[in-house]
Each structure stands twice: as C-alpha cells, then as structure tokens.
Amino acid sequence: MTAFQPDRSWIHDTPRPPLAIAHRGASAYAFDNTLRAFRLAHELGADMWEVDVRLTADGVPVAFHDADLKAVCGRDLGVGDVTAAALAELTAAAGRPAPLFADIAALAARTGTGIYLDAKEGEAATRAVGLLLENRVERAIVGANTSDYCASLLAAGCPYPVSILVGLGSDPFPIAEGCGAQIVHPCWERAGARPDMLLDAAFFARAHERGLPVVTWHEERMEVVEALVKMPVLGICSDQPEMVARYKSADGPRPEIVCHRGACKIAPENTRSAARAAWSAGFDFVELDVRETADGHLVVHHDSTLDRTTSGTGDLAGRTLADLADLDAGVRSDPFFAGERVPRLDEIVDLAFAAGGRLYVELKQADPVRTVETVLKRMAGEDVFFWSANADWLHLIRKRFPQALLMARPQDFDTLGACLAAFEADIIEFNRGNATATDIETVRKAGKKVMIAYMGSDASEMERLLALEPDLFNVNEPFQVARLLAGLEGDRGAASKPSLPV
Incomplete structure (x- = not known):
C-alpha cells in the first residue's frame, strides 16, 4: 500500500478558464478511451482526462465505456467475460485497442494530467484508484452515477x-447532500440548445452555500462552451478540450497563428476536420491549398497527385469532382477519419464564415479569378489573404481585386526592396533562414505585416523566431506554440507540459 496521499483542496479553487476535461480523451479526433485519444487530449491542452474503467475476467482495470464488445468488436461478449490479453487482441484487431488503466495512469503522471475516473463498478474504482496512487497522480476525481455508489x-x-453525476430533471443538491458528494456534475447536455442557461445565479448560490464545486456535462457547441467558460465552474467536459482554453491572439503581444493545412497534426491535412480543429482552438488562420478538377471545380488539396493523402492515385487535375467524392482523404492519416473527403473550396469557406475564422489561400493549380471570387463572395477582404508561386496570377489578382490582401516572400526576389514593390503585397513572409530583425523593421516601416513560416517543432527555434515579434506565425505545431507562449507569459505549468507523439 502506498503512503502517497493526494491533496483534495484544489477542487475549491476556481480556475480561469475552468479545467478542460477531455471526455474519454479527445474523442472528437480519435477513438474514445484509447491511448491516442488521451495523447491528443494532452496536445490539445486538456487538464484532465475522463476515463471509463471496467474490469476484465482476470480483474484487470481497462479503459472501456460499454459493458460489452458489440459496438467495438462485433462480438456478443461482456468486458468481464474476457481476459485483459484477450480484450487487447480483440480490440486491436478492430482498430480500437483498449488500453490498460495502468498505462493511462502512468501517462497521466508523466504529463502532469489529472484523471476524472468514471468506474463502472466498485471494484474497478478501487483498483483504478490504487493505480493512481501508485503513480502519484495528484489530481483526480472519482465520478459516481448513483447516490449509493457515491456513498460506498x-x-x-x-x-x-467524489462527484455525483445527476441527470436532467433531478435537483443535484439534495442528492449530493444525501450521499456526501464533494462535487456536483449535472449531465444536462440534452436540455435543449442552451443548457448553460439552467446554470443561473440561483444555481451557483446554492452550490456556494454548500461548498460544492461544479463540473459540467460534455459540451461541443461553441456558444454553450463560451458561456460556460465565463461561469464559476471547476471544469468543463468536452470531446474537444481545445474549446475550453482557446488561443487568443488579442491577449498581450501575441502573433496571429496560421495553421498550416489546418490543425494537420490533429486531423488529416487540408480537410474539414483539420480546419474545424484549428478554429475550435481559437487559432486565427487556416492555410489551405487550392487545385482545380478536370471538370473545373475548385478543391482543397496540397499535392498534384492523390497518392500521399487519399485512397486514390494519379494526378488530381485529371479527375472530376465525382471521382474525388469516391476517395477517402482521412484513412491514411488515421482510421478514425475514414470517410473524410477532399473538400471543395466553398465548403471550407462556409466553415470559416460560420466559425468566424480566417483563411490563407495558396493557389497551387486553379483559376485565380474564380478562386478569389469564390472566397470573397462569402468572406470579408480583411479575413483572407492569397499567395501563389505563380507571380503572374498575383499580378492578375491585384489588378482584378484591388481590395484583396496578398502575400510575398523575400526568398522569391533578388532584394527585399523588389519583394516589397511586387504587386503591392500586404504581408511579407520570412522563414527561419532569412528572418532578421533589420529586414523585419524595414517591412514594418513600409507599412506591411510580417509573417514568419516555421514548419519544425524545435522549441528553442520557435522561441527565437517569436522573439522577432512577427504579426503572424505560420506553423505545423500551433498547440506547441500556444504552450510556449503561455510559458513565456508566465504560465510555467503550461510550458513545462511535455510533448507526446500522437
């Protein structure tokens, strides 16, 4: 028996923003209750992971939500009917490997992440808690679905x-008083379009009188999450933990973050999922690449060929839109994204408009006039900028769309002066090799914005480039940049969280 005794007083803090509790991990981007889901949750900034725990036939705690294997493996077997080894084999064969809770507890200890334990039976809770103590996990909550379970x-x-989970239509406070729960957790996600309105001043007054912190249901609607974040709650559960503590470039001297091909380390590049993940996290711009199909449709795809990122082969330009609709643009990234399609440009534009996001549009092989028309028909000119390696297209865009914002790169010109003069670019993009304080000052004196592109993951190099104070930072690792900036601004806890392979 370990002598480690965790401190419980932290639940009476009111963190701002509230704790981001990843519901079964980042289950919007990975199969729930898998190690990948928990690693992704860490990358997305989750403070805690909600984990469902059951016992196998040989008494091993595993992360698994359902009582049986029908949904995951298509087998009419209960989790308690198979050994841990058999469960690992069956779920791995189904592409959704169920991890041992021991591995999750070790990963939580390594990353400094808390655990919200939803044990489906008493003995599972006892053994899981023992593993948390063995790994010296400081912050954990044990959730109970019934008063009797809580009391036991x-x-x-x-x-x-211990928290008590309370369904819609029940008053949580008498229930909590009756069983001794130390946290109330209303599970009210199905209470209409705005369940947050049930958490009014009277609700929090009752919670405060009883000294009961509040954790909310899992929520993924942006307007509801934004409302909950402003409330005096301990934590918010979500399949998308990035929504709880969103990046805000307006907070302090922070650059606007450009997510290269979307949040491409979280979801497949240049897809709707990658764009949604970037904007859900509060990042400013999504960079995308535009190509044209054989029948003249504008689509978002980087390579000239389909082989690397889709289930297809050959040149994209030789395929029709109907051909592309038959291809899978997600499964090569991760089986979770099977069925993701190559998006049309107008689909991403609609997503940007709905999310209040902005775009950096790179024209790879597409009609420049139709591309700009498609974007500006829906988006304000200040919310998008364009670039292409084809300088003639940029000159044409400047002539036809004087209001359009354009980007230029010094590496494409003999001198910085020539870059500044070309097609009256509004944004000048440097890279790690040519970004200098002197040239950046020259660009600023010319009234242009400065962007630096860095596609690596070296923290010291990121810090060096951020010290040049770019207006925009174009990166593959936006969440790492956000953590680094939080550390530079004084949140050393955020900066010290280790990165994990996802």
Missing part, C-alpha cells in the same frame, strides 16, 4: 474527491 466510495475512504 466515501465510506471506503476514497482518497480522491
């Missing part, structure tokens, strides 16, 4: 705070 956990001396 407390009677057994649970060393972590």
Whole structure:
C-alpha cells in the first residue's frame, strides 16, 4: 500500500478558464478511451482526462465505456467475460485497442494530467484508484452515477474527491447532500440548445452555500462552451478540450497563428476536420491549398497527385469532382477519419464564415479569378489573404481585386526592396533562414505585416523566431506554440507540459 496521499483542496479553487476535461480523451479526433485519444487530449491542452474503467475476467482495470464488445468488436461478449490479453487482441484487431488503466495512469503522471475516473463498478474504482496512487497522480476525481455508489466510495475512504453525476430533471443538491458528494456534475447536455442557461445565479448560490464545486456535462457547441467558460465552474467536459482554453491572439503581444493545412497534426491535412480543429482552438488562420478538377471545380488539396493523402492515385487535375467524392482523404492519416473527403473550396469557406475564422489561400493549380471570387463572395477582404508561386496570377489578382490582401516572400526576389514593390503585397513572409530583425523593421516601416513560416517543432527555434515579434506565425505545431507562449507569459505549468507523439 502506498503512503502517497493526494491533496483534495484544489477542487475549491476556481480556475480561469475552468479545467478542460477531455471526455474519454479527445474523442472528437480519435477513438474514445484509447491511448491516442488521451495523447491528443494532452496536445490539445486538456487538464484532465475522463476515463471509463471496467474490469476484465482476470480483474484487470481497462479503459472501456460499454459493458460489452458489440459496438467495438462485433462480438456478443461482456468486458468481464474476457481476459485483459484477450480484450487487447480483440480490440486491436478492430482498430480500437483498449488500453490498460495502468498505462493511462502512468501517462497521466508523466504529463502532469489529472484523471476524472468514471468506474463502472466498485471494484474497478478501487483498483483504478490504487493505480493512481501508485503513480502519484495528484489530481483526480472519482465520478459516481448513483447516490449509493457515491456513498460506498466515501465510506471506503476514497482518497480522491467524489462527484455525483445527476441527470436532467433531478435537483443535484439534495442528492449530493444525501450521499456526501464533494462535487456536483449535472449531465444536462440534452436540455435543449442552451443548457448553460439552467446554470443561473440561483444555481451557483446554492452550490456556494454548500461548498460544492461544479463540473459540467460534455459540451461541443461553441456558444454553450463560451458561456460556460465565463461561469464559476471547476471544469468543463468536452470531446474537444481545445474549446475550453482557446488561443487568443488579442491577449498581450501575441502573433496571429496560421495553421498550416489546418490543425494537420490533429486531423488529416487540408480537410474539414483539420480546419474545424484549428478554429475550435481559437487559432486565427487556416492555410489551405487550392487545385482545380478536370471538370473545373475548385478543391482543397496540397499535392498534384492523390497518392500521399487519399485512397486514390494519379494526378488530381485529371479527375472530376465525382471521382474525388469516391476517395477517402482521412484513412491514411488515421482510421478514425475514414470517410473524410477532399473538400471543395466553398465548403471550407462556409466553415470559416460560420466559425468566424480566417483563411490563407495558396493557389497551387486553379483559376485565380474564380478562386478569389469564390472566397470573397462569402468572406470579408480583411479575413483572407492569397499567395501563389505563380507571380503572374498575383499580378492578375491585384489588378482584378484591388481590395484583396496578398502575400510575398523575400526568398522569391533578388532584394527585399523588389519583394516589397511586387504587386503591392500586404504581408511579407520570412522563414527561419532569412528572418532578421533589420529586414523585419524595414517591412514594418513600409507599412506591411510580417509573417514568419516555421514548419519544425524545435522549441528553442520557435522561441527565437517569436522573439522577432512577427504579426503572424505560420506553423505545423500551433498547440506547441500556444504552450510556449503561455510559458513565456508566465504560465510555467503550461510550458513545462511535455510533448507526446500522437
């Protein structure tokens, strides 16, 4: 028996923003309750992981939500009917490997992440708590679905705070008083379009009188999350933990973040999922690449060929839009994204408009006039900028669309002066090799914005480039940049969180 005793007083803090509790991991981007889901949740900035725990036939705690294997493996077997080894084999064969809770506890300890434990039975809770203590996990909450279960956990001396999960239509406070719960957790996500409105001043007054912190249901609607973030809650569960503590370039001297091909380390590049992930996290721009199909449709895809990122082969330009609709643009990235399609440009534009996001549009092989028309028909000119390696196209865009914002790169010109003069670019993009304080000052004196592109993941190099104070930072690793900036601004806890392979 370990002598480690966690401190429970932290639940009475009111963190701002509230704790981001990743519901079964980042289950919007990975199969729930898998190690990949928890690693992604860490990358997305989650403070805690909600984990469902069951016991196998040989008494091993595993992360698994359902009581049986029908949905995951197509087998009419209960989790408690198979050994841990058999479960690992069956779920791995189904492409959704169920991890041992011991591995999750070790990963949480390594990353400094808390655990919100949803044990489906008492013995599973006892063994899972033991593993948390063995790994010296400081912050954990044990959730109970019934009053009797809550009371039994407390009677057994649970060393972590216990929450009571309360369904819609029930008053959580008498229930909490009756069973001794130390946290109330209303599960009210199905209470219409705006369940947050149920958490009014009277609700929080009752919680405060009883000294009960509040954790909310899992929520993925942006307007609801934004409302919850402003409330005095301890934590917010979400399949998309990035929504809880969003990046805000307006906070302090921060650059606007450009997500190269979307959040391409979270979801497949240049897809709707990658764009949504970037904007959900609060990042400013999504960079995308535009090509034209054989029948004249504008689509978002980087390579000239389909082989690397889709289930197809050969040149994209030789395929019709109907041909592309039959291809899978997600499965090569991860089986979770099977069925993701090559998006049309107008689909991404619509997403940007709905999310309040902005775009950096790179023209690879597409009619420049129709491309700009498609974007500016829906978006304000200040919310998008354009670039192409084809300088003639940029000159044409400047002539036909004087209001359009254009980018230029010094590496494409003999001198910086020539770059500044070319097609009256509004944004000048440097890279790690040519970004200097002197040239950046010259660009600023010319009234242009400065962008630096860096596609690596070296923290010291990121810090060096950020010290040049670019207006925009074009990166493959936006979440790493956000953590680094938080550390530079004084949140050393955020900066010290280690990166994990996802």
